[in-house]
Amino acid sequence: xxxxxxxxxxxxxxxxxxxxxxxxxxxxxxxxxxxxxxxxxxxxxxxxxxxxxxxxxxxxxxxxxxxxxxxxxxxxxxxxxxxxxxxxxxxxxxxxxxxxxxxxxxxxxxxx
Amino acid sequence: xxxxxxxxxxxxxxxxxxxxxxxxxxxxxxxxxxxxxxxxxxxxxxxxxxxxxxxxxxxxxxxxxxxxxxxxxxxxxxxxxxxxxxxxxxxxxxxxxxxxxxxxxxxxxxxxxxxxxxxxxxxxxxxxxxxxxxxxxxxxxxxxxxxxxxxxxxxxxxxxxxxxxxxxxxxxxxxxxxxxxxxxxxxxxxxxxxxxxxxxxxxxxxxxxxxxxxxxxxxxxxxxxxxxxxxxxxxxxxxxxxxxxxxxxxxxxxxxxxxxxxxxxxxxxxxxxxxxxxxxxxxxxxxxxxxxxxxxxxxxxxxxxxxxxxxxxxxxxxxxxxxxxxxxxxxxxxxxxxxxxxxxxxxxxxxxxxxxxxxxxxxxxxxxxxxxxxxxxxxxxxxxxxxxxxxxxxxxxxxxxxxxxxxxxxxxxxxxxxxxxxxxxxxxxxxxxxxxxxxxxxxxxxxxxxxxxxxxxxxxxxxxxxxxxxxxxxxxxxxxxxxxxxxxxxxxxxxxxxxxxxxxxxxxxxxxx
Numbered sequence: 001x002x003x004x005x006x007x008x009x010x011x012x013x014x015x016x017x018x019x020x021x022x023x024x025x026x027x028x029x030x031x032x033x034x035x036x037x038x039x040x041x042x043x044x045x046x047x048x049x050x051x052x053x054x055x056x057x058x059x060x061x062x063x064x065x066x067x068x069x070x071x072x073x074x075x076x077x078x079x080x081x082x083x084x085x086x087x088x089x090x091x092x093x094x095x096x097x098x099x100x101x102x103x104x105x106x107x108x109x110x111x112x
Numbered sequence: 113x114x115x116x117x118x119x120x121x122x123x124x125x126x127x128x129x130x131x132x133x134x135x136x137x138x139x140x141x142x143x144x145x146x147x148x149x150x151x152x153x154x155x156x157x158x159x160x161x162x163x164x165x166x167x168x169x170x171x172x173x174x175x176x177x178x179x180x181x182x183x184x185x186x187x188x189x190x191x192x193x194x195x196x197x198x199x200x201x202x203x204x205x206x207x208x209x210x211x212x213x214x215x216x217x218x219x220x221x222x223x224x225x226x227x228x229x230x231x232x233x234x235x236x237x238x239x240x241x242x243x244x245x246x247x248x249x250x251x252x253x254x255x256x257x258x259x260x261x262x263x264x265x266x267x268x269x270x271x272x273x274x275x276x277x278x279x280x281x282x283x284x285x286x287x288x289x290x291x292x293x294x295x296x297x298x299x300x301x302x303x304x305x306x307x308x309x310x311x312x313x314x315x316x317x318x319x320x321x322x323x324x325x326x327x328x329x330x331x332x333x334x335x336x337x338x339x340x341x342x343x344x345x346x347x348x349x350x351x352x353x354x355x356x357x358x359x360x361x362x363x364x365x366x367x368x369x370x371x372x373x374x375x376x377x378x379x380x381x382x383x384x385x386x387x388x389x390x391x392x393x394x395x396x397x398x399x400x401x402x403x404x405x406x407x408x409x410x411x412x413x414x415x416x417x418x419x420x421x422x423x424x425x426x427x428x429x430x431x432x433x434x435x436x437x438x439x440x441x442x443x444x445x446x447x448x449x450x451x452x453x454x455x456x457x458x459x460x461x462x463x464x465x466x467x468x469x470x471x472x473x474x475x476x477x478x479x480x481x482x483x484x485x486x487x488x489x490x491x492x493x494x495x496x497x498x499x500x501x502x503x504x505x506x507x508x509x510x511x512x513x514x515x516x517x518x519x520x521x522x523x524x525x526x527x528x529x530x531x532x533x534x535x536x537x538x539x540x541x542x543x544x545x546x547x548x549x550x551x552x553x554x555x556x557x558x559x560x561x562x563x564x565x566x567x568x569x570x571x572x573x574x575x576x577x578x579x580x581x582x583x584x585x586x587x588x589x590x591x592x593x594x595x596x597x598x599x600x601x602x603x604x605x606x607x608x609x610x611x612x613x614x615x616x617x618x619x620x621x622x623x624x625x
Contacts, residue, residue, distance in 0.1 A: 045459050047517070048504055049395035 001096040001112060002070050006061045007033060008081040008089040013059045019076035020063060029062045039086045058089060064096055064112050133237060133277070146258055146284025153254040153286055154183030183254040185426040187289060190253065193421015194293040200300055200414030201228055203407045208307040209613075210404025211463060211516040215604025216311045217399065217613035223306040223318050230319055231302040231326030235295050237277050243331035243339045244294065245272025252425040253286035262335075267349065268342035271335050293421065297365050298330050300418070304369025307516035309376040311383050312601050315608045317594035321376075321584075329580055330368055333573060337364050343572060346565045347548040353562030355546035356569030357537075359434075360422035362478035362529030363573045370523025371574060373514065375581040380595050382513030384602060393507050396515065401462055408466040412442055415473045419480045430481055430541050437480045438473065441492030445472020448496025456500075467503065467517045468496035474525040479533035482552045487536035494532075495525045527570050534563030 008016060013030065020028060034055035041054040065073055074091060082088055099111040147153045156163065156175035159182065163175065205224035212220045246262025246269060249255050258281045262269040275282035278291060302325045306318070336343040337358050347355030358364050387393055398404060420435040449468020453461035472492035479491060502520035506512040512519065535554045542552035553559030588594055596605055606612045 044395075044397065045457050045461065046395035046397040047461065047463050048453070048457060048500075048507075049393055051395035051397065 001064055001099060001109065002067055003062065003064045003094040003096045004070075004073055004077070004091060005094065006077045006081070006089065006091040007035065007058050008061065008077070009083065009087065010057060010059045012081040012083075013061070015080040016061060016077050019080045020061075020073065023069060023072055023076060025063050025065060025069075025073070027063070031060045031062075033058050033060045037087070037090070042087075056087065064099060066109060066112065145256060145281035146287060147254075147256070148283045148285060150285035153284075154180035155254070158183050158251075158254055179254075182427060183252070186252045186424070187286075189426030189431075190289055190293050190421065190424055193417040194289075194296055196414045196417020196421065197293075197296040197300065198414075200296075200411050200418065201225075201303065203410030203412075203414060204300075204303050204307070206407030206410065207404045207466070208310060208407075208516050208518075210400040210402070210407060211307070211398035212310050213396065213604070214399040214614065215606055215612070217606065218609050218611065219315065219605040220306065220310050221613065222609060223310070223313070223315070224303055226319070227303045227306060227322050228299050230322035231299055232295055234323045234326030234328075235298050235331065236291075238327045239298065239331035240278070240291055240294065241273055241276040242271050242328070243334040244290070245274040245276075245339070246335075246341075247272065247339050250286050250290055250424075252427075253290060255284065255286035255290075258282055258284060258287060262340055268345060269335065269340050270342065271332060272339050290424075293424070297361055297418070298326055298334075301330050301361075301365045301369040301372075302326055304366070304518050304522050305373035305376050307518040308370075308373030308514045309380055310515050311605060312380055312595050313376070313605075314592075314594055314596045315605075317588060317592055320588060320592070321594075324584060325372065329372070329577070329584075330364075333368055333576055334364050336572070337569065343565075343569050344546045346568060347546050351561065352565035352568070353534075353559055354542060354548040354550070354552045354565070356530075356565045356572075357482070357533055357542070357545060357552055357562070358478045358530050358569065359481045359533075360419045360477045362474060362476075362526045362533075363570060365526075366474045366477060366522040366529070367526030367570075367573050368577050370519050370521065370526055371577040372581045374512070374519045374523055375578055376585055376594075377512055377514055377519070378582065379585040379589055382511065383515070384598070386513045387511055391511060393511075393513075398463065398515075405462060405466055408469055411470060412473065415442070415477075419477055423481070433541075434480045437483060437485065437488035438476055440485055440488040441472040441476030441480075441495065442469050443472070444489045444492030445469050445475070445496035445499070448472075448493040449500055450496075452497055452500045464500055464503070464517075467499050467521050470521045471495040471499035471525040474522055475529035475532060477526075478529040479536055482533060482537035482541055482554075484538055484540075487532075487538070491529070491532045491536065495528060498524055498528055527574070530566050530570050530573075531563070534559070534566035537562060 034057055036054060036056055041052045042056055043050050043052050077091055098107060100107045101111040156172060156179050158179035159175050205221055208224060209217050209220045245259050247259045249257040259274045261274045263271050263273060302322060335341040337356055343356035345355055346352040385394060386396060415438055416435050419438045420431040423431050446465050446469035450460045450465040453464045472495045475491050475495035476488055499520045502524045503517050506519060533554060535556060537552045537554035539551045539553035539557045543550060545552055553562055555563050585594060600607050
């Protein structure tokens with residue numbers, strides 16, 4: 001089992017979720033996060049003065065998947081979230097030791 | 113005696129003296145010459161037909177009816193104008209709050225809201241009488257000569273003195289309506305500094321200021337221009353055009369408010385963090401720009417009452433020209449500011465476009481009744497440009513921190529408006545204005561002396577308002593301090609209100625019952 005954590009542009013969330021759902025993962029967890037990468041924030045203009053917002057709002061998708069689905073999932077998230085501009089985000093993959101479905105007590109692959 | 117006791121005692125003293133004042137004013141002069149019921153306002157004397165020939169009873173009745181209808185139209189027009197101007201209060205509140213930070217939103221809203229209560233009390237008790245106490249009969253409202261005493265110096269009017277607390281003979285339906293219309297103008301002037309001085313002004317100091325401007329400052333300059341005072345007499349007595357002409361209040365309302373704000377800012381100083389050590393300004397972005405734009409649109413809406421309503425006469429059909437000039441200047445101002453900012457910064461800056469729209473309105477307020485459409489367009493375009501240049505100059509060169517641009521919008525463009533009248537007035541309207549027979553003519557139509565009158569009026573406005581208000585704020589600062597403590601400013605002046613503008617649901621969990 002793997003956990004995929006994707007930090008992407010908020011406006012790309014719907015497309016990424018649709019893609020996950022098509023592959024067979026309708027269940028996900030998302031959170032609103034803030035951060036910046038190499039571009040270190042974004043500049044705005046207020047009454048002729050420029051200011052920088054250091055931490056830009058992003059959305060983080062967390063989903064736990066079967067190992068064999070990993071390449072498809074990564075492809076889907078990356079392609080759906082890409083605009084080609086800076087600030088498109090990043091995807092991280094982690095190993096998951098165990099998963100338990102609270103309602104039934106099933107564990108391992110059955111639980112995801 | 114504890115601090116709380118002392119404060120309670122102070123409040124009680126204020127309350128008691130207020131009640132005593134009202135009683136004195138109410139019963140001081142019971143002799144009534146006014147028409148409180150309105151039943152005898154608007155009769156055949158208001159009809160301008162030759163009534164010297166003896167006519168039948170029926171003819172007289174018809175003439176009475178006609179007179180009543182004529183005056184009724186004016187009543188409705190003035191009332192409508194008044195409530196439109198009142199609604200500008202909502203515009204100011206939203207505009208200023210949107211341009212300020214979230215942590216100060218309720219404080220800004222509250223100053224815009226309570227200035228109405230506080231300043232109106234001052235205007236009711238004292239201010240109205242000082243301003244209009246010598247204006248004479250309000251013919252278009254069917255009025256009798258009740259507001260008839262102007263204190264003069266060598267024949268030049270300085271201040272009126274009839275109609276205190278609307279008592280005695282001033283208990284008259286025409287005068288009450290006139291009061292309603294004028295008090296909302298006063299309040300517009302009074303609320304302008306709440307924007308310039310926002311985010312650091314101590315609320316108690318604001319409350320005292322509100323009483324002062326409604327009671328003393330606004331009425332005195334207003335008397336000189338609108339109450340028959342010496343600036344209005346420049347035409348009759350010194351031959352300068354039609355005297356100082358400010359149709360709906362570019363100077364009387366807007367420059368007074370803007371310059372007062374400037375003096376307040378000079379005494380307050382900039383907000384923490386507004387300027388870096390080397391003096392370059394930092395952006396402190398407003399927290400709700402959409403609501404500020406909504407406020408701007410509400411102000412435009414109210415402004416139609418402000419300018420067109422200032423005919424005080426529903427039968428004066430020049431109001432069509434006035435309303436459209438108002439609209440044109442507003443649009444040209446907004447577009448000029450938008451283009452200026454677009455060129456300069458690469459963006460059609462929404463907050464400066466809003467300022468440009470208001471600058472156009474402020475500048476057309478004085479000349480709106482006297483100029484053709486093309487002049488209104490030029491006046492508005494120049495205003496939209498001036499406002500951007502002024503915002504930058506005030507902030508970058510003079511280190512003046514005005515969070516909403518009130519000084520540039522109302523102060524600078526108020527002065528531009530009265531000067532524009534002296535340039536563009538085309539001589540098609542205003543015959544008889546300020547008692548001078550000919551129509552109002554600016555430089556482009558040969559009226560050099562009108563421009564001179566405008567220059568005298570504008571300089572008087574600047575000198576008088578700046579001198580009085582700078583002294584007022586300085587003295588007030590010495591006595592009670594007009595700026596909040598640093599920790600209050602850092603954490604948000606909403607702390608003075610005891611509750612933030614936007615309460616969080618977690619407040620309930622943490623607070624407990």
